[in-house]
Amino acid sequence: xxxxxxxxxxxxxxxxxxxxxxxxVARRYFRTPIAVDTKPDSSPVTIADREAEAAxxxxxxxxxxxxxxxxxxxxxxxxxxxxxxxxxxxxxxxxFITGKPSFGILIALLHRGIxxxxxxxxxxxxxxxxxxxxxxxxxxxxxARVRACAALDKAVLYATSPDMFKGADAAAWETIRRxxxxxxxxxxCYAYGLLASGFVDLVIEASLQPYDYCAxxxxxxxxxxxxTDWHGTALGLASPGQVVAAGxxxxxxxxxxxxxxxxxxxx
Amino acid sequence: xxxxxxxxxxxxxxxxxxxxxxxxVARRYFRTPIAVDTKPDSSPVTIADREAEAAxxxxxxxxxxxxxxxxxxxxxxxxxxxxxxxxxxxxxxxxFITGKPSFGILIALLHRGIxxxxxxxxxxxxxxxxxxxxxxxxxxxxxARVRACAALDKAVLYATSPDMFKGADAAAWETIRRxxxxxxxxxxCYAYGLLASGFVDLVIEASLQPYDYCAxxxxxxxxxxxxTDWHGTALGLASPGQVVAAGxxxxxxxxxxxxxxxxxxxx
Numbered sequence: 236x237x238x239x240x241x242x243x244x245x246x247x248x249x250x251x252x253x254x255x256x257x258x259x260v261a262r263r264y265f266r267t268p269i270a271v272d273t274k275p276d277s278s279p280v281t282i283a284d285r286e287a288e289a290a291x292x293x294x295x296x297x298x299x300x301x302x303x304x305x306x307x308x309x310x311x312x313x314x315x316x317x318x319x320x321x322x323x324x325x326x327x328x329x330x331f332i333t334g335k336p337s338f339g340i341l342i343a344l345l346h347r348g349i350x351x352x353x354x355x356x357x358x359x360x361x362x363x364x365x366x367x368x369x370x371x372x373x374x375x376x377x378x379a380r381v382r383a384c385a386a387l388d389k390a391v392l393y394a395t396s397p398d399m400f401k402g403a404d405a406a407a408w409e410t411i412r413r414x415x416x417x418x419x420x421x422x423x424c425y426a427y428g429l430l431a432s433g434f435v436d437l438v439i440e441a442s443l444q445p446y447d448y449c450a451x452x453x454x455x456x457x458x459x460x461x462x463t464d465w466h467g468t469a470l471g472l473a474s475p476g477q478v479v480a481a482g483x484x485x486x487x488x489x490x491x492x493x494x495x496x497x498x499x500x501x502x
Numbered sequence: 503x504x505x506x507x508x509x510x511x512x513x514x515x516x517x518x519x520x521x522x523x524x525x526x527v528a529r530r531y532f533r534t535p536i537a538v539d540t541k542p543d544s545s546p547v548t549i550a551d552r553e554a555e556a557a558x559x560x561x562x563x564x565x566x567x568x569x570x571x572x573x574x575x576x577x578x579x580x581x582x583x584x585x586x587x588x589x590x591x592x593x594x595x596x597x598f599i600t601g602k603p604s605f606g607i608l609i610a611l612l613h614r615g616i617x618x619x620x621x622x623x624x625x626x627x628x629x630x631x632x633x634x635x636x637x638x639x640x641x642x643x644x645x646a647r648v649r650a651c652a653a654l655d656k657a658v659l660y661a662t663s664p665d666m667f668k669g670a671d672a673a674a675w676e677t678i679r680r681x682x683x684x685x686x687x688x689x690x691c692y693a694y695g696l697l698a699s700g701f702v703d704l705v706i707e708a709s710l711q712p713y714d715y716c717a718x719x720x721x722x723x724x725x726x727x728x729x730t731d732w733h734g735t736a737l738g739l740a741s742p743g744q745v746v747a748a749g750x751x752x753x754x755x756x757x758x759x760x761x762x763x764x765x766x767x768x769x
Binding site (some may be wrong): 266279329330332333334335336337347359360391393394397398417418419420421422425429432434435 | 514533546571596597599600601602603604616626627658662664665684685686687688689692699701702
């Protein structure tokens with residue numbers, strides 16, 4: 236049995252401990268007056284992001300020192316290792332700094348490049364989605380399951396912001412949002428949790444980094460959904476950053492067709 | 503002392519009871535499989551909206567039978583009364599039906615047409631902002647206070663969706679969102695609570711109904727902020743549905759100038 240078939244339980248335990256530690260940091264700083272720095276890519280970062288990532292790295296160093304790490308705030312180490320942790324200590328820092336509890340702690344574990352574990356944790360609402368190869372996804376320990384919805388014009392579609400779609404991506408987004416039944420913005424990673432639990436049918440985003448999306452795929456897959464890049468390719472560290480998650484495989488196929496059809500042949 | 507100077511305490515108590523009752527209904531139906539009907543204006547409505555409004559109306563009938571009511575789901579009665587309650591049992595029904603706890607119960611009390619009390623209640627997070635004439639606004643009983651921020655290019659700006667700006671409003675929105683420091687979507691009425699608590703500097707919306715905005719003004723004002731329509735006029739039942747709320751009066755003035763400057767002379 237490989238990790239892609241069954242994620243080792245001790246690594247699931249480690250991931251829970253990491254989410255616990257990062258959540259403690261996030262709760263301590265949420266809605267307190269902390270400085271907001273601007274990173275070279277103009278995205279904001281705070282002491283909460285840095286301390287939460289440090290807390291997770293400390294646990295990896297203690298319990299799985301040979302594993303690689305790819306973290307948003309503190310860089311990459313040993314990414315050629317058999318196991319690599321991909322960490323976003325606070326996904327949705329913009330929501331975090333405005334006091335809105337839709338941000339999340341994202342923890343992914345890759346085995347030979349394939350995401351085999353994902354956690355989406357909202358530490359203020361204390362909601363944690365877990366997806367791990369070989370077991371059904373859960374929300375706070377109870378089964379999380381997608382809902383069926385095949386028709387795009389009935390779909391609830393989420394994206395964090397229309398501003399995340401640049402260049403040709405904007406035209407593709409415009410095409411699909413006009414076909415969707417209901418379009419909502421502003422949920423950050425929380426939208427993927429809602430999809431895994433059967434309240435949302437489709438999440439389409441772009442301009443993402445590996446630490447933004449790697450944790451989401453195992454949660455969606457283990458809940459019965461499908462998540463790939465816009466070309467239908469499985470997600471990994473080298474993916475292009477455009478993702479589509481659907482609760483229903485037929486919806487996923489329709490979304491891919493709509494996204495691809497809207498893009499120029501050179502795209 | 504008039505109600506515009508001091509909202510009578512027994513009416514504040516009644517408003518709390520109404521929010522409690524509506525919250526009980528909302529929690530009972532949140533994330534359960536309920537039917538979603540479509541209203542003539544194509545907005546969604548559920549049994550939770552209707553039961554929550556009915557619960558509030560029952561309390562008004564029992565404790566203030568002479569008061570008028572203007573409710574989203576069950577219509578208007580006695581709107582020429584000295585006191586009129588303006589009710590949105592679930593503001594953000596689209597968020598509600600997708601399992602996202604950013605919706606809110608909105609309760610306003612108008613005295614001779616002027617909003618003298620407002621409640622923004624998020625029943626899942628159990629957060630309640632209260633604004634009442636003659637007293638400081640509160641979040642769960644503790645003082646809520648806006649923050650100072652005069653410069654538009656430093657402002658955190660929220661709107662529920664860019665799709666709410668139609669026609670000339672869209673051009674005005676585009677102008678101001680380009681000037682803002684950080685733009686976020688998707689918070690519904692919760693954004694105004696965040697502004698009252700000093701985490702957001704500006705909320706600009708359009709296409710609103712009286713039950714969407716009347717409850718917000720007393721919360722913002724009592725927290726030290728300013729909220730009017732896009733022309734700087736105080737809000738009431740006959741307002742045009744375009745609102746601007748700011749934590750800092752200088753920000754409010756800048757926003758009005760930016761919004762007005764962007765609109766055609768005929769607008």
